[in-house]
Amino acid sequence: MGESGRAVRLEQHDTAVSLSQTPQPIDDRAALQALLETVRPDLDAVQAALADITSSQAPYVQRLVQHVRGFGGKRLRPALVILSGRAVDDAAVGEVHARVGAVVELIHTATLVHDDILDGALIRRMRPTLHSLEGTEISVLLGDFLLASAYAEAASLEDRLASRYLSKITRLVCQGEMLQIHNRGNLDLELDAYLEIIEKKTAVLYAASCEVGARYAGGSDEVVQALHDYGMHLGIAFQIVDDVLDLTGDEEVVGKSLGTDLERCKLTLPLIHFLRSAPAADVAPVRRALEAGRGAEEAGAIRAAVVASGSVDHAMAEARRRLSEAEQLLDAVPPSPARETLAAVARYVLSRRR
Numbered sequence: 001m002g003e004s005g006r007a008v009r010l011e012q013h014d015t016a017v018s019l020s021q022t023p024q025p026i027d028d029r030a031a032l033q034a035l036l037e038t039v040r041p042d043l044d045a046v047q048a049a050l051a052d053i054t055s056s057q058a059p060y061v062q063r064l065v066q067h068v069r070g071f072g073g074k075r076l077r078p079a080l081v082i083l084s085g086r087a088v089d090d091a092a093v094g095e096v097h098a099r100v101g102a103v104v105e106l107i108h109t110a111t112l113v114h115d116d117i118l119d120g121a122l123i124r125r126m127r128p129t130l131h132s133l134e135g136t137e138i139s140v141l142l143g144d145f146l147l148a149s150a151y152a153e154a155a156s157l158e159d160r161l162a163s164r165y166l167s168k169i170t171r172l173v174c175q176g177e178m179l180q181i182h183n184r185g186n187l188d189l190e191l192d193a194y195l196e197i198i199e200k201k202t203a204v205l206y207a208a209s210c211e212v213g214a215r216y217a218g219g220s221d222e223v224v225q226a227l228h229d230y231g232m233h234l235g236i237a238f239q240i241v242d243d244v245l246d247l248t249g250d251e252e253v254v255g256k257s258l259g260t261d262l263e264r265c266k267l268t269l270p271l272i273h274f275l276r277s278a279p280a281a282d283v284a285p286v287r288r289a290l291e292a293g294r295g296a297e298e299a300g301a302i303r304a305a306v307v308a309s310g311s312v313d314h315a316m317a318e319a320r321r322r323l324s325e326a327e328q329l330l331d332a333v334p335p336s337p338a339r340e341t342l343a344a345v346a347r348y349v350l351s352r353r354r
Contacts, residue, residue, distance in 0.1 A: 031351070032074055035344050038337060042082040043075055045098035046105065053102055053153045054146065064142050068113055068130055076345070077104045077209045080234075083345070084213030084227045086338035092217040099153060100162050100216060104209050106150035107170055111177075111201075113143040118181065119260040162212055169208040176200025180266060187275060187287055189267040195236070202242075203235025226332035230342065233326035237319040238349050243268035244315050247303055262295030262302060269318060274311035282309060316350075323350055 036043065054065045078101030085093040115121070116129040117139050123129065131139035147170065154163040180197045183189050210231035214224045246261045247270055261268050267275075275283055282305050289298040306312060323346045333339045 032076070032345075032348055035341055035348060036075075036079050038341060039079060039082045039086065042093065042098060042101075043079060045095070046075065046078045046082075046101040049098045049102035049153075050105060053099075053106065053149050061142075061145070064130065064134070064138070065146075067127070067133075068109055068142065068146070070127060075105060077108050077205060078102065080206060080209040080231060080342075080345075081213035083338045083342050084210040084219075084231075085217035087227070087333050087336055087342060088214050088217035088219035088223060090336065090338070096157065096159075096216055097213060099157065100212050101209075103150045103154045103162055103166060104205065104212070106146045106153075107166065107173070108205060110143040110146035110150070111173055113139055113146070115177070118177070119264060121260055159216070161215055165212060166208060169204050172200045172204045176202070176204075183267065185265045185290075186267060187265075187290060189272060191269075191272060194267060194269060194272055198236055198239040199232070202239040203232050206235030206238065207231035223333055226329045230326045230329040230346075233322040233329070234346055234349060237322040237326070237346075240269050240315055240319040240322070241349060241352060244270060244312055244319075247271075247306065248312060262290070262299050265290050265293070265295055269315040270306050270311045273314045274306045274309050277314075278305070278309040278311065320350060323347070 050069065054069070056062045056065065081101040081104055082093060082097055085097045112124065113130055116124055117131045117136055121129050122132045129139075130142060134142075151163070151167060154166055157163065176197050176199070179193075180201060183193065183197070207228045208231070210227040211224055214227045219227070243261065247268070260266075261271075275287065286302050286305055289295060289302060295302065326346045327343050330339055330343055333342075
């Protein structure tokens with residue numbers, strides 16, 4: 001079959017894009033809010049801490065902070081701090097967990113601001129990205145302001161665990177981002193290298209959220225390790241689902257710019273699996289498009305080819321496996337409502353659509 005024939009066949013598949021063997025789309029923000037209702041007062045305390053930590057006497061800076069505070073959306077990472085603490089000792093969770101949760105969320109929000117610049121994204125959580133409104137220079141500085149605010153708050157805590165540990169985690173996040181940028185256009189990226197990237201850029205902050213929450217509640221080494229590992233598997237699965245959504249999602253549903261992975265030629269699990277396992281006749285036009293920098297132009301055909309090959313299903317199966325392992329790790333944690341919510345969060349990650 002000629003080149004044009006293959007392109008037509010790929011386009012014909014485009015209307016049938018779906019995630020087989022995954023739950024039907026749900027209002028996932030409402031679903032997560034319902035899951036986290038038991039810790040709503042704790043998350044309100046996190047919100048109050050965020051407002052206090054990032055307060056500025058400069059009205060312009062305060063407006064910028066207000067704009068990007070909505071980017072985090074789900075507040076999943078501070079929720080993991082709270083839930084891990086409550087799973088260890090419900091009575092031990094208080095102001096320090098709220099402040100540590102705010103630190104984690106500030107680190108996460110700063111990375112989102114910087115990520116949007118690197119990806120050229122125009123939309124985040126249904127609102128314009130900061131750099132699309134105020135330019136790159138202001139966005140870089142605002143991200144730095146958030147990180148500085150996080151470190152200052154962590155350093156003010158009597159126990160220096162958050163200050164020492166979360167600064168190391170932020171270094172890993174930055175390394176992951178640099179590795180991802182370095183490997184843009186590397187169509188031969190190995191699976192291990194991809195996993196290293198997503199562990200560092202995404203999963204380590206999930207694992208850290210669980211670990212600091214458990215440690216500040218006085219958890220034993222065994223329980224702390226189990227919750228850390230739970231967070232790592234959760235974070236890896238979260239990023240895999242995110243990569244699938246960037247390829248197959250609806251921008252109006254997801255609420256952020258999609259297709260940036262193809263546009264920037266970032267290799268994700270569905271693409272890695274496709275390039276290594278699909279028939280050569282299907283792989284060749286996709287490779288040529290990506291090598292020529294036409295990923296965004298030919299996104300429909302590429303998406304159709306990857307989905308038709310079963311590579312999206314493969315990626316979702318890996319996310320499902322990771323989440324199953326995450327749930328199993330919770331067996332080391334004493335039974336409690338918080339532990340049950342952590343298990344439910346793992347199930348939520350697989351069903352989310354934004």
